[in-house]
Amino acid sequence: MTTSNREIVRPSRSEPFDAATLRARDFPILNQEIHGHRLVYLDNAATSQKPRAVIEAITRYYEHDNANVHRGVHTLSERATHGYETARARVQAFLGAPSVKEIIFTRGTSEAINLVASTFGHERVDTGDEVLITGLEHHSNIVPWQMLCRARGAKLTVAPIDQRGVVTPEAFAAALTEKTKLVAFSHVSNALGTINPAEQFTALARERGIPVVIDGAQAAPHLKIDVAALGCDFYAFSGHKVYGPTGIGALWGKAEHLESMPPYQGGGEMIRSVTFEETIYNTIPHKFEAGTPNIAGAIGLGAALEYVSAIGLDRIAAHEDELLQQATAAVGALPGIELKGTAPHKAGVLSFTLAAAHPHDIGTILDQRGVAVRAGHHCAQPVMEFFGVPATVRASFGLYNTSEDIEALVAGLQEVVKVFG
Amino acid sequence: MSELSDLYQEVILDHNKRPRNFRTIETPDREAKGYNPLCGDKVAVYVNLEGDRIVDVSFQGAGCAISTASASVMTEALRGMTLAEAEALFQSFHKLVTEGPLALPDDIDLGKLAVFSGVHDYPARVKCASLVWHTVRAALENQNKTVTTE
Ligand SMILES: Cc1ncc(COP(=O)(O)O)c(C=O)c1O
Numbered sequence A: 001m002t003t004s005n006r007e008i009v010r011p012s013r014s015e016p017f018d019a020a021t022l023r024a025r026d027f028p029i030l031n032q033e034i035h036g037h038r039l040v041y042l043d044n045a046a047t048s049q050k051p052r053a054v055i056e057a058i059t060r061y062y063e064h065d066n067a068n069v070h071r072g073v074h075t076l077s078e079r080a081t082h083g084y085e086t087a088r089a090r091v092q093a094f095l096g097a098p099s100v101k102e103i104i105f106t107r108g109t110s111e112a113i114n115l116v117a118s119t120f121g122h123e124r125v126d127t128g129d130e131v132l133i134t135g136l137e138h139h140s141n142i143v144p145w146q147m148l149c150r151a152r153g154a155k156l157t158v159a160p161i162d163q164r165g166v167v168t169p170e171a172f173a174a175a176l177t178e179k180t181k182l183v184a185f186s187h188v189s190n191a192l193g194t195i196n197p198a199e200q201f202t203a204l205a206r207e208r209g210i211p212v213v214i215d216g217a218q219a220a221p222h223l224k225i226d227v228a229a230l231g232c233d234f235y236a237f238s239g240h241k242v243y244g245p246t247g248i249g250a251l252w253g254k255a256e257h258l259e260s261m262p263p264y265q266g267g268g269e270m271i272r273s274v275t276f277e278e279t280i281y282n283t284i285p286h287k288f289e290a291g292t293p294n295i296a297g298a299i300g301l302g303a304a305l306e307y308v309s310a311i312g313l314d315r316i317a318a319h320e321d322e323l324l325q326q327a328t329a330a331v332g333a334l335p336g337i338e339l340k341g342t343a344p345h346k347a348g349v350l351s352f353t354l355a356a357a358h359p360h361d362i363g364t365i366l367d368q369r370g371v372a373v374r375a376g377h378h379c380a381q382p383v384m385e386f387f388g389v390p391a392t393v394r395a396s397f398g399l400y401n402t403s404e405d406i407e408a409l410v411a412g413l414q415e416v417v418k419v420f421g
Numbered sequence B: 001m002s003e004l005s006d007l008y009q010e011v012i013l014d015h016n017k018r019p020r021n022f023r024t025i026e027t028p029d030r031e032a033k034g035y036n037p038l039c040g041d042k043v044a045v046y047v048n049l050e051g052d053r054i055v056d057v058s059f060q061g062a063g064c065a066i067s068t069a070s071a072s073v074m075t076e077a078l079r080g081m082t083l084a085e086a087e088a089l090f091q092s093f094h095k096l097v098t099e100g101p102l103a104l105p106d107d108i109d110l111g112k113l114a115v116f117s118g119v120h121d122y123p124a125r126v127k128c129a130s131l132v133w134h135t136v137r138a139a140l141e142n143q144n145k146t147v148t149t150e
Helices: A019-026 A052-065 A075-093 A107-122 A143-154 A171-177 A198-207 A255-260 A295-311 A313-332 A359-368 A381-387 A403-420 B010-017 B065-078 B083-099 B113-123 B123-140
Strands: A103-106 A129-134 A155-158 A179-186 A210-213 A232-239 A251-252 A269-274 A280-281 A337-340 A348-354 A375-376 A394-395 B030-036 B041-050 B053-062 B146-148
Touching: A019 A052, A052 A075, A052 A295, A075 A251, A075 A295, A103 A107, A107 A143, A107 A179, A107 A232, A107 A251, A107 A337, A143 A155, A143 A280, A155 A171, A171 A198, A179 A198, A198 A210, A232 A375, A251 A255, A295 A313, A313 A337, A313 A348, A313 A403, A348 A403, A348 B041, A359 A375, A359 A394, A359 A403, A359 B065, A359 B123, A403 B010, B010 B065, B010 B113, B030 B123, B041 B065, B041 B123, B053 B065, B053 B083, B053 B123, B065 B083, B065 B113, B065 B123, B083 B113, B083 B123, B113 B123
Parallel strands: A129 A155, A129 A179, A179 A210, A210 A232, B030 B146
Antiparallel strands: A103 A251, A232 A251, A269 A280, A337 A348, A348 A394, A375 A394, B030 B041, B041 B053
């Protein structure tokens, strides 16, 4: 049976926002039991589940349109190219980017950051210079800069967080020096949920003429992004965190930078002409997309962005904020709980420890009740070190989570307290 | 799937709350450290020998209930054993947590270690139980390096 004839109901702004309806109608994976309990998926910051619209777009592509892009003159190749380039335009609209030429498809946020570090970074950062990040960063926004600094003889500097898990504009400004040649920070922290004042940080750096790279992996599913308003130079995100497939993401960069940057990888697609003596590179964005791209992934990502935009990121954000408030109050009231990350502006993440039980024991007990959370260091070991814990439990919310999910989390934690109390 | 109480048996909860031999040995004959980079668990094991017999064994470290209880029960089980007996027990324990109780011959008496029979049903937790055993083995083999689960 092909799935392509099935009727897919698409969300729209005109219907009232109802997470339970979206969950039941659009997310087939959530309609299952784990260990005899309704699946409660609270690991959205690691990766989100995919709506039918995304699964269907990928299936339809493989069943009807699959071919290589930008090559053939045949119909399938034209369809594949059209699908791929339409997805690029969706990313452009999603980010508020001035030009579609500024959107580069990557494997995800990690690859996007590595791309900037190893091209733009290598040209801008020299011996004795500094690259500034913050104390909140995911390993993906630490390690590429560390590698760059090592290669160039530069220094990685860090704007510190405070006890709430906040990098204040004062702390950020104080960390900018004469030697700072590049700044990279997350829009939203994956370990704590802190929303950084990205516009303010960017302005502080730009005043000093320092280019800014923003890691938007956790912002894309929760916030309306407008790179033009932010004023940054580069913005990276991953498809799989925003209801799209894994293995696809995007980097937005200002055209003036992309034009002058050296290529990232060499191969097909990224060239205009090749002889053994010389290669003329393709125009942007293709200059940065060596090899046959993840066409189905890009099309799936386009469908995901269309899906969240149809619902409205503002409505998604408002819903998730309600869940966060509910969870913060209910979990925070349990005996022995310590919340990690109490910033006034947070998105979708509740990170905590419990005096009597290790996060891994909590994760196992919750899983037995069908509740999926993350227990660990969340690829942000410096954040864990700051709070002096090896790990936390992290519940993270998505558009399909409901109050009932939070109640299941709290009931599971009550059992943990009973077992380990 | 097994019941949660099969994993978190009373003995495990008790050893987690009140770990035995949870101390350092000032000048141990043997010692080694273990690290699980996935969850950040760290353990250090100290051993004193007389000839080839373990006369004292202790541990330090922070971890989940399974890893703490495993270390605590292990120290009780190993005291008084010869190196050969300790190696045989390591092999049995390893089989127990990776393959399950049915993989062991009938005539093997695991004693208190049998409380870890449930771990095998939780693949994500096998390393929690086995890290300290790999660590003590490194100590007994006199390898002065940090053991990791990865
Ligand atoms: C804040 C942040 N940055 C970067 C990444 C890396 O994203 P990816 O693994 O999709 O490349 C993640 C994902 O865990 C993240 O949460």
